[in-house]
Amino acid sequence: ADLCKQEEELKRLHEQINKAECLKIAEEVLISTPSEQISDEELNTDWFTSWLDNAEKITAEETRYIWGKILAGEIAQPGSFSIRTLNVLKNLSMNDAMAFQKLASVISQDYCFRAVVTGLLSHYITPQEIMLMEEAGLLDNTSDNARTLSLSSNSSDCYKVALKMGKKALELSSNRPLPTPTFAILKLTTAGTELLPFAFTRHSASNSGINLLV
Numbered sequence: 001a002d003l004c005k006q007e008e009e010l011k012r013l014h015e016q017i018n019k020a021e022c023l024k025i026a027e028e029v030l031i032s033t034p035s036e037q038i039s040d041e042e043l044n045t046d047w048f049t050s051w052l053d054n055a056e057k058i059t060a061e062e063t064r065y066i067w068g069k070i071l072a073g074e075i076a077q078p079g080s081f082s083i084r085t086l087n088v089l090k091n092l093s094m095n096d097a098m099a100f101q102k103l104a105s106v107i108s109q110d111y112c113f114r115a116v117v118t119g120l121l122s123h124y125i126t127p128q129e130i131m132l133m134e135e136a137g138l139l140d141n142t143s144d145n146a147r148t149l150s151l152s153s154n155s156s157d158c159y160k161v162a163l164k165m166g167k168k169a170l171e172l173s174s175n176r177p178l179p180t181p182t183f184a185i186l187k188l189t190t191a192g193t194e195l196l197p198f199a200f201t202r203h204s205a206s207n208s209g210i211n212l213l214v
Contacts, residue, residue, distance in 0.1 A: 015056035018064070022055040025068025030075060038076045047074065050083050054090045066198050081194050088137040088191040096136040097199075099129035100192075103139075104199035105166040107188065111149060112165070114184040130186065138192035150182045 030038065051071055058064050066089070073080045092100075102125050106112045117125050134141035151172065153159045159174035159181075172183075188196065 014059075018058050019052060019055045022058060022064050022067045022071065025065055026071040026075070029069055029072035033072070033076055039078060041078045043075055043078060047078075047081075047083055047086075050086050054086055057090075069198065082190060084137075085191040085194045088189075089195060092136055095129075096132055096138070099125070099132050100136075100138055100195070100199045102129070103133065103186075104196055105168075107196065108163045108165045108170065110188045110193045110196075111185040113170075114147075114186055116165075116170070117186060133192075137189055138195070140187045140189050140192075147185055147187060148182050149185045150180050152180050153178070 051067070051074075055064075055067050055071075058067055070081050070086070070089075103112065103117075106116055106121065106125075117130070118127070130139065133139040140147070151161045154161055156177065158176060159172070159178040161172040163170045163172070
């Protein structure tokens with residue numbers, strides 16, 4: 001009985017340390033945040049309880065940093081991160097995170113072009129990785145409406161659209177005018193969009209821009 005009690009006390013101690021480390025990171029981030037960027041709105045109690053329940057289980061330094069940044073972001077602007085996003089984050093595996101890092105390098109706003117991922121870069125992001133991200137709640141896999149996008153041309157003489165894709169440029173072009181085309185896309189979920197800033201893009205599909213003829 002004494003041994004069980006000691007183990008329970010040790011577990012609680014580790015949980016307190018984990019929470020303290022995450023809170024310390026959040027405090028450091030908030031101290032460096034300009035006061036005008038911090039809302040006067042109070043943090044939602046249910047949200048904070050969910051955050052605490054998760055933070056006490058975080059032992060890895062890099063993961064603590066993410067949870068600390070998320071708390072700081074939610075304090076500064078309540079509503080920035082949903083409880084669903086916290087649940088997605090806590091369940092991410094290392095494989096999920098690595099696949100998401102790669103995908104982040106080809107994301108434009110909250111989507112990427114299916115032709116780019118499954119065609120030009122099929123060697124880079126595999127179908128299995130796409131499935132992983134769908135199952136993890138990072139990519140939408142339920143709404144057909146979220147899987148297409150119509151883009152109007154920036155020019156009247158030909159079809160041309162310039163976009164930012166990750167840290168690169170993407171140009172959609174044709175040497176003749178076209179009716180507004182519809183593109184198949186992969187779309188991030190709300191959780192994926194909220195976690196996108198934390199997908200540190202150490203991977204890079206290319207150092208240059210990509211031109212996609214349509």
